[in-house]
Amino acid sequence: MAMNYNAKEEADGHPGGVGAVAGGSGVAPGGVGAGKSRKPDNTAFKQQRLPAWQPILTAGTVLPAFFIIGLIFIPIGIGIFVTSNNIREYEIDYTGTDSASPCNKCLNVSWNSTPPCTCTINFTLDHPFESNVFMYYGLSNFYQNHRRYVKSRDDSQLNGDNSSLHYPSKECEPYRTSEDKPIAPCGAIANSMFNDTLELYRIDGEETRTPIHLNKKGIAWWTDKNVKFRNPTGDTNNLTALFHGTTKPINWPKPVYMLDSEPDNNGFINEDFIVWMRTAALPTFRKLYRLIEKKDNLQPALAAGNYSLEIAYNYPVHSFDGRKRMILSTISWMGGKNPFLGIAYITVGSICFFLGVVLLIIHHKY
């Protein structure tokens, strides 16, 4: 690149020597600032004579940059694209709006329907899912990023603060108290926690349904589970006592201390709960539900074949025109299936390369 360092030396005197003229501001009484000399200090900085590097963006200097960007971006893009394409993803919409769907009967389910409406959807995987499979649930048209919703939580309460447990933040209104007892966890987010239960079975032959082990740990951020979310201080083995004096969120069937049987996944540190509490950026989103770990190196995590998904349909979405999905996906180093990044890299790389060529022509012709 054509750049040069030049220590500027200005031989020509600037119109100095005026510094002696005091009292520039004229008739200000006492001549404010009259005493101090206006002549700048004779430092390199004040005189703006620091050594400087003066690059210019010319076709000549930018050309190589364009080619380099092109040459780097295109392979990266291809790499990402290929990786993304190798990812297996399978998605089932189980909302049940379609009358033929097995879940159609549950469409107008309400919160407190007991026993839960259950439905089963069978599906076939044509290709095996070789590596670990991640099971997501997806919601559409669900505005988890609505402002009223986003702020309707009390982080101190969730962090185990006992005073917040009993006096939740005002932000939680109208999900702050119920029957004069503070709600734990308070707020709209907690109140609307996703409560469908999804179970996966492999169908071998006619009747044999083998349940697939779904790992419910490791779905939340480590820091969330271990630092940000904490059960109230006290004897963690007796959560019931800890949450004494609070009540369950209105829509929940069970209180927070009965979310899970395992004590390290119960209360505020229940991972499903933590996952739900991380509000999604967009109205169509997915959240990690379970992990299907590969048992050994020889077998794929999910082999090709028939499967059935059993759903305890509790979560009403029809009232706001929402959709529910279950997604099975493998993951690469760059996450799930997303062709955008690869295509974008390839496009930008090609554009840069093309522009480089155009600039080269212009540079030589003009």
Add this chain to the structure above:
Amino acid sequence: CNCWLISCICAGEENWVDSRTIYVGHREPPPGAEAYIPQRYPDNRIVSSKVGYCPHPHLFHQVAQLCSLIIDTPTSPITSGLPLFFVITVTAIKQGYEDWLRHKADNAMNRCPVHFIQHGKLVRKQSRKLRVGDIVMVKEDETFPCDLIFLSSSRTDGTCFVTTASLDGESSQKTHHAVQDTKAFHNEQDIDTLHATIECEQPQPDLYKFVGRINVYHDRNEPVVRPLGSENLLLRGATLKNTEKIFGVAIYTGMETKMALNYQAKSQKRSAVEKSMNVYLIVYLCILISKALINTALKYVWQSELFSDQPWYNQKTESERKRNVFITAFTDFLAFMVLFNYIIPVSMYVTVEMQKFLEIGEGPLVNTSYLNEELGQVEYVFTDKTGTLTENNMEFIECCIEGHVYIPHVICNGQILHDCAGIDMIDSSPGGSGKEREELFFRALCLCHTVQVKEDDNLDGLKKAHPSGRSCLYISSSPDEVALVEGIQRLGYTYLRLKDNFMEILNRENVIERGFLFDFLQTNIFKSHFNILYFTFLGEIFLFCKGADSSIFPRVAEGKIDQIRARVERNAVEGLRTLCVAYKKFTSKEYSSVQKHLQDARLALQDREKKLAEVYEQVERELILLGATAVEDRLQEKAADTIESLQKAGIKVWVLTGDKMETAAATCYACKLFRRNTQILELTTKKIEEQSLHDVLFDLSKTVLRHSGSLTRDTFSGYVEISDSDPGSNWTSEQWNVVYLGVCRVALADRPIVKLIKLSKEHPITLAIGDGANDVSMILEAHVGIGIIGKEGRQAARNSDYAIPKFKHLKKMLLVHGHFYYVRISELVQYFFYKNVCFIFPQFLYQFFCGFSQQTLYDTAYLTLYNISFTSLPILLYSLMEQHVSADILKRDPSLYRDVAKNALLRWHVFIYWTFLGVFDAVVFFFGAYFLFDNTTVTSNGQMFGNWTFGTLVFTVLVFTVTLKLALDTRYWTWINHFVIWGSLLFYILFSLLWGGIIWPFLNYQKMYYVFMQMLSSGPAWLGIILLITVSLLPDVLKKVLCRQLWPTETERTQTKHQCLSVEQSTIFMLSQTSSSLSF
């Protein structure tokens, strides 16, 4: 401030009287005197600290602020409040500090003790307790506490010496005269018996004008009336010198003193950049309001279905549900306003303020730092000739008496010989009557002036050794006169002094002649000094008159007019300044009638000047012409070079002069304003009489049209004479535009022409430069006023926006500093708008995906700190340091100035380009992140990111893009730039790590906890950030490169050329080093 004006008007209504009457020492006049209108005067307190604090023009933000307190805001009050708070604090601190300094100075002033006379005794009081009418005693080296009428002095002749250095900067001592009838009162008791009233005009800011009269009552007689002029007035702020003590009566006190009035009267000038800035601001305000309106409307459309408004998972509270629809709509609108208010770059004002504050003033004395960038926009330069273009270092060249030319033998080996023998008589020796005339001429020149003699040899400055060994120094406000007196001294006549109205001169025979000075008139019409003097000489009364040819010739009745006129014209062509001298004899009878008229006119309180002028007109008739003088005023060093450069820079230079066309033209040729091929357009009264003005101009425009292809800019120049009869008001801007360089003989003040051009259709930016008091009006009128600290006092410098010592400094000031300042400030303005669009537009887009619920995309801390710390320093540094072309090149190649002319960098298309770039970048950030996050996971462990990670990603890309964009625009990278640019990016990262790294105990939300770290742990986020930054910067880089390659501006060409050159040079330098090391 307005408050002051209003109070002024109110006060005015209360007691609006043309004049004020003051009882000296508070003694009532004898009954029977005129009815007295009681008036209230302010006390002698000076308050220069501003009364009220006028906040920033951002009322809007305060409204937004207020809203955020009332309504439920999307951002916490701290978030939106902090930047504003910061703005107000910074300005308040700056103003408060300046105010505090002023207040302190005021207090010191108001408390300082003053000596009063009370009941014949001397009393010490604080200055602020002084009242109008009090008699005050001032000792040597003390400052006058208020405006005083000079009653008596310890000097027997009733004079005192005063320096007004702190008022107008003139360090020379001025003589003031006590009132004739009171100068005998020398001590406290005497002065207490004085019984007098003073009538004078209401206070006005002109330092050099004062009209009043004093009535002195002696027992029961009719009062003696005496005129009072500015020579009797001692101004606050001036200092008493060389006089033991004086007595005076206070007439103007406190804020009514001329000094205080002057301080207030100075108006603020605003620069074109500031104006554009405000226009853009209004545009952005409209964008903001329309954005808020659109979003509010869409919100209600979207909410029309109940399941969108209140889905079961997100219910409203009871009180929210009950609220009136219109009220909620309005609060929603306000909430959107608060959310988007960052698009208005409040911090820009702070940055501009800080930039002005920190701007490195190089050399020129800056009075108004708000106009720095205006220096890069000048289209018209109005320059005074004498003292500005020329040295104002006059040298007496020759004189012509009765047609005979005398040249004092001047230069010999560069030294001036004071030799009276060295007179070259060009013509043959004059005869007897000629001899008499010759002596009269010399005497006239010797007497007819306002020169003062300083017998103080330890004064520095010009020192003149008197032939007889006595050291004396001539001082005058006009160097012309000094030159003449010195010239005459070389011809044998020496002016010695003025004592008790007797003037003493030393004639050729070394005999001291004394004459009584009856009266002394000085008029300053037509910018040519016109002094008249009555003098008895050998029992006769003479009127000597010295002035410009144009004012003398019409009044002359006798003398060798033709010969002298020819000589005057010849000298004028050579560029010499000519003056004519005439005289007139009076009989004592004639003189006494003149005396009476004069006295009448002088006592008038109203129209005094007009009446005086009438009397002068009567007296100065039928003069006898004696001769003429020629004085040379050399051009200032590099004046020609400067004018040439300005001309190349596309600036139209107008020289405003009072000289004849020939003199002016000669100077203009000398300073390259006119050239050989210049077609001079003459617009003189004479020419216009022959041909109507319209025709002349019509011809001119025809010529211009004919030459339109081949017209070079210096083909046309004009000499325009504007006299009283033709104010030039019917000139249009096109006609002015034709004349690229002009010389203008201005009969009135300079102001009309400057105003005329300033207000012409294109509103060009004007610059006026001058050195004398007569240029002040022009300096104040023009957009930028520059004063030259010259020999004609400091008034011009005091009233100017910038003061420079020499005309040649104008070149660097405009071409280098003006250019730099303009480039810097315009980039600053555009960049601020750009970066705020980038900042807020994603926020706007996000509303479409969050149900128009005013959800913020970024975290509170980011919202607050974006403008305060993440992106503020690089642009501030840029606005202080940037040198897109080196200063040397700018100076060498004036045509580069054209690239920034006419506000080029702040024109609409540039502004729109920046705004669109901002919108484009914002779209890239937002949708880039959108597609990256859309319904998929971006981590390798399958976990999902939430909305805060989304916002953080957008924000990270935003901060990087915006900073790198500035980095791409920076042409001048010093280590400080590197430090600040990379430093602020690093700061952003460190801040984010810290902000997300801890559960902050004092916050009630932990939404950012580990968000940034989690984002960095994801590969696609990195790739996405890199991609988005590249895409956002790409169009701008491409545009720059293509424009530079295909349609380069002059500046860009120079940059490229210079770069190649310096590379070559360094190679050559290296080669030569190598060879030299080889040879040794």
